[in-house]
Amino acid sequence: xxxxxxxxxxxxxxxxxxxxxxxxxxxxxxxxxxxxxxxxxxxxxxxxxxxxxxxxxxxxxxxxxxxxxxxxxxxxxxxxxxxxxxxxxxxxxxxxxxxxxxxxxxxxxxxxxxxxxxxxxxxxxxxxxxxxxxxxxxxxxxxxxxxxxxxxxxxxxxxxxxxxxxxxxxxxxxxxxxxxxxxxxxxxxxxxxxxxxxxxxxxxxxxxxxxxxxxxxxxxxxxxxxxxxxxxxxxxxxxxxxx
Numbered sequence: 001x002x003x004x005x006x007x008x009x010x011x012x013x014x015x016x017x018x019x020x021x022x023x024x025x026x027x028x029x030x031x032x033x034x035x036x037x038x039x040x041x042x043x044x045x046x047x048x049x050x051x052x053x054x055x056x057x058x059x060x061x062x063x064x065x066x067x068x069x070x071x072x073x074x075x076x077x078x079x080x081x082x083x084x085x086x087x088x089x090x091x092x093x094x095x096x097x098x099x100x101x102x103x104x105x106x107x108x109x110x111x112x113x114x115x116x117x118x119x120x121x122x123x124x125x126x127x128x129x130x131x132x133x134x135x136x137x138x139x140x141x142x143x144x145x146x147x148x149x150x151x152x153x154x155x156x157x158x159x160x161x162x163x164x165x166x167x168x169x170x171x172x173x174x175x176x177x178x179x180x181x182x183x184x185x186x187x188x189x190x191x192x193x194x195x196x197x198x199x200x201x202x203x204x205x206x207x208x209x210x211x212x213x214x215x216x217x218x219x220x221x222x223x224x225x226x227x228x229x230x231x232x233x234x235x236x237x238x239x240x241x242x243x
Contacts, residue, residue, distance in 0.1 A: 001135055001223050004029030007080040009073070011063050011120060012090030014040040016187050017139070020212030021087055021219055026052040028220060033076045033083075035061040035090070055080070063090050063116035073123040085135045085223055086124045088117035088161070093189060095150040109153045114160030121168055121178070128176045135223050136172075138165045138180040142236055145182070162232055169230035177229035179222045184236025186210035205238025 008025050012018040013034025022032045026049045036042035038060055046058035057079060059072050077083050091113040094105055121136055128134025140162050142148075143155035162180055169178040185200040186209065192200075201209050215235050222228055234240055 001084060001133065001226065003220060003223055006030045006084040006223070007076070007082055008032050008085040008087065009076055009083050009120075009124065010034040010087045010089055011116065012036070013087075014042040014045045014058070017183070017212055017215055018087075018089040019045050021089065021216045022049055022056075023052070024213065024216035025085075025220060025223075026054045026056070029054065030085070031055040031080060033057045033059070033080065035059050035063060035072065037062065063120065064111045066116075066119050069116065069120055070123050073120070073127070077127050082131055083124055083127050083134070084131075085137065086120060087219065088120055088136070088138045090116060091139065091154075091157070094154065095189075096153065097150050098152050101153050106153045109157040110160070113154075113157035114164065117161055118164055121164065121172075125168075125172055125176060129172070132175050134172075134176040136165075136168060136176060136178040137219050137222055138162075138178070140165075140180045140182045140232060142182055142184050142234070142240060145240055165232065166230055173229060177222075177226070179228055179230070180232045181215055181218055181222070182232050182234050182236065183215050184210060184234065184239040186215055186235065187212060203239050203242055204236065205242050208237065210235060210237060 008030045010018050010022055013022045014036035026032050031054045032049050042058040046056050049056040138161045140158045143151050144159045144162055165178050165180040218235050
């Protein structure tokens with residue numbers, strides 16, 4: 001699929017990796033529609049994207065509100081005339097020891113990460129199928145394949161995203177292709193100590209941290225490559241195989 005003039009829907013697109021993906025694809029000529037939370041700089045990100053000469057909409061939305069998600073998808077399709085790409089990016093980051101995780105915290109991780117990705121895909125799929133083409137990119141991470149302390153609830157939700165990728169690729173193909181990306185040490189949490197940052201760097205085979213652009217370039221590649229579906233692509237500097 002050509003990125004130029006494509007319409008890309010991104011959940012959680014105002015900050016961090018979601019913002020990076022929107023800006024990267026906008027530089028390639030894509031029009032962007034993204035959701036954001038009330039405490040995030042959605043309008044500022046919208047202005048940055050529009051400054052690249054493309055159209056952009058920013059919608060304040062909690063992806064746990066599935067009716068609101070369905071309205072957002074329908075309104076986006078009406079505004080732009082179609083939806084070509086969905087990036088299921090929204091996900092909280094909440095570290096908590098296994099014995100201390102509450103039901104509310106578990107539900108937050110699952111509902112924002114896995115459940116919302118499922119129903120966002122379900123909402124977009126009929127539009128893509130009617131068009132005869134579409135691409136879904138799910139954002140997982142290495143916690144599905146490694147054991148990270150105090151992130152069991154997060155990893156379980158991300159594992160759901162991986163399985164969603166496989167099943168959606170099976171049921172929505174051939175018109176809709178579905179893949180996932182699994183970033184490693186890219187945009188580390190802001191409260192990481194210098195020792196934690198250095199440990200993350202040393203655990204990669206290339207001995208450096210990733211950049212948001214590394215993930216965004218992979219997403220662009222998956223949008224453009226018509227023969228790829230149902231897979232998870234690691235952007236981790238070889239970390240998964242370093243130990």
